[in-house]
Amino acid sequence: MLKVEQLSKAYGKKFIFDSITFSASPGEVIGLVGENGAGKSTMLQVLATLTNATRGSITLGGESYAKSRKNIRKRIGYVSQDIALWEDFTVKENMVFFEKLSWENKSIEALKQLCNDMKLDKWNEQVKTLSGGMKRKLNIAVSLIHNPDLLLLDEPTVGIDLKSRKEIGTYLYNQAKSHEKIIIYTSHDMDEIKTLCDRVYCIGEDSFYREVLENAGSTPISL
Numbered sequence: 193m194l195k196v197e198q199l200s201k202a203y204g205k206k207f208i209f210d211s212i213t214f215s216a217s218p219g220e221v222i223g224l225v226g227e228n229g230a231g232k233s234t235m236l237q238v239l240a241t242l243t244n245a246t247r248g249s250i251t252l253g254g255e256s257y258a259k260s261r262k263n264i265r266k267r268i269g270y271v272s273q274d275i276a277l278w279e280d281f282t283v284k285e286n287m288v289f290f291e292k293l294s295w296e297n298k299s300i301e302a303l304k305q306l307c308n309d310m311k312l313d314k315w316n317e318q319v320k321t322l323s324g325g326m327k328r329k330l331n332i333a334v335s336l337i338h339n340p341d342l343l344l345l346d347e348p349t350v351g352i353d354l355k356s357r358k359e360i361g362t363y364l365y366n367q368a369k370s371h372e373k374i375i376i377y378t379s380h381d382m383d384e385i386k387t388l389c390d391r392v393y394c395i396g397e398d399s400f401y402r403e404v405l406e407n408a409g410s411t412p413i414s415l
């Protein structure tokens with residue numbers, strides 16, 4: 193269980209969000225929505241331990257972020273909005289490179305299977321020759337190498353075609369359900385959010401998103 197209590201983040205005197213409380217259980221897919229600048233990426237960065245909260249507490253499976261930061265990091269997968277891959281390396285070389293940096297030992301076969309499960313079959317091709325959708329899939333596959341309990345994805349499906357979007361969505365959904373992972377992801381695609389998410393949290397000024405989601409039959413929760 194991820195528990196976020198009275199979490200605030202400020203840059204200087206400006207609060208990006210203030211006193212936010214929510215939780216997520218293993219197996220849940222959580223959508224985080226809000227307008228540009230609402231603080232979605234900042235929230236994911238705090239949850240990913242990339243930046244510190246100003247106030248509040250976070251625990252993952254009972255373990256405190258404040259007390260066990262190093263250990264918590266091993267349990268988190270994070271995919272930023274920007275693709276973070278070696279463009280001149282092949283898919284295989286990227287997977288092997290990031291496996292060496294990770295805390296897990298995975299065989300080449302297991303790494304290849306991870307890519308195949310995502311319908312990413314360009315194993316021996318250089319990343320720079322892949323489409324944007326394929327790169328996004330590889331970025332997600334890299335984040336899963338160490339088998340994280342909590343997967344944080346910042347707009348994982350932005351700018352990619354419907355087929356790849358659906359493949360990524362289905363894959364992530366199955367990851368949450370079959371492997372009891374908590375997935376929190378941001379998107380501006382409300383159809384996708386409605387289809388995939390068990391729960392939707394709205395951050396910042398949320399009246400627009402609330403209305404769109406409610407009209408689509410979803411019940412978003414304001415943070």
Ligand SMILES: Nc1ncnc2c1ncn2[C@@H]1O[C@H](COP(=O)(O)OP(=O)(O)OP(=O)(O)O)[C@@H](O)[C@H]1O
Nearest residue numbers: 203204208226227228229230231232233234235378
């Ligand atoms: N390192 C930083 N220093 C100061 N302000 C920052 C920093 N990072 C983000 N911000 C500010 O925090 C606010 C929230 O930004 P954030 O990127 O979290 O929004 P977002 O909801 O993810 O937006 P988008 O939908 O455009 O990705 C913005 O006003 C941004 O300018």
